[in-house]
Amino acid sequence: MDGHFLAGSVVLHQMPFVDESGTSGPPVICDVKPMVVVEDTPDGVSLWLPAGTPTKLSLPVPRDRPRPWRPGEWELVDSVWSRWNALFLMGPADWHATWVWWSPDWESLGWYVNLQEPFVRTGDGFHVRDLQLDIVVPPDRTWRWKDVDDLERAVDLGVISRPIADRARVEADGVIERIGRGEPPFTEDWAAWRPDSTWPSPSMPGHHLGGRQVPWSSPLSR
Numbered sequence: 001m002d003g004h005f006l007a008g009s010v011v012l013h014q015m016p017f018v019d020e021s022g023t024s025g026p027p028v029i030c031d032v033k034p035m036v037v038v039e040d041t042p043d044g045v046s047l048w049l050p051a052g053t054p055t056k057l058s059l060p061v062p063r064d065r066p067r068p069w070r071p072g073e074w075e076l077v078d079s080v081w082s083r084w085n086a087l088f089l090m091g092p093a094d095w096h097a098t099w100v101w102w103s104p105d106w107e108s109l110g111w112y113v114n115l116q117e118p119f120v121r122t123g124d125g126f127h128v129r130d131l132q133l134d135i136v137v138p139p140d141r142t143w144r145w146k147d148v149d150d151l152e153r154a155v156d157l158g159v160i161s162r163p164i165a166d167r168a169r170v171e172a173d174g175v176i177e178r179i180g181r182g183e184p185p186f187t188e189d190w191a192a193w194r195p196d197s198t199w200p201s202p203s204m205p206g207h208h209l210g211g212r213q214v215p216w217s218s219p220l221s222r
Contacts, residue, residue, distance in 0.1 A: 003121070009036070010036055011126065014125065014214075015031035015127070020161045027213065027216045029076070032076075034055070035125075043092075044091045045088075046089050047087070050085050051082055054079070056078060056079065060074050068154045084101045087190075090126075095116065095131075095167060096175055097128070100190045109139070110138040113135035113172070115168040116129060132147050132160070134146040141179055143176065
């Protein structure tokens, strides 16, 4: 399909750090995950991230610094996605992604909802701006907020604007209603899902990714 990635291909899921106040300069990549495409259609994208995948993530300097971190307050380091098998589900206009996740030995752990701006396609995958706020949903569909304080601090510092934060909360409220009703993808069907045995193990590209500047524009004005 033109402009879309084939199932089984390896792409990069990258997160830019965007400071809407402009204090931190241009957006730069602060998180990189190589992932396998499960499906890429006009209706949505699903990406497979197996436990054991090498990644790059940002860590604060010093390590106990609260989010968000400005330039000079974090570093991009090599890491390994080791605690979960995860399937990322993203709609083309959604302000969230739903991660279906399992332990490395395939115990179903439920879902993780990552509030984010709608994804942007790139030549090698997808750019996704994280909006700090998350929802953790165990298999029984009870749920809890995660990182509420991180979002508020980001708004206070001007890193995330109030309109963007408000849009994320509206999205979260809608997702919580779907969780309560047991609507897809919050169904038991996912517990039995398994990846295709022919898919490759995703790996990091050989070229340097750290600190690379990327374009960004507010999705509220696109």
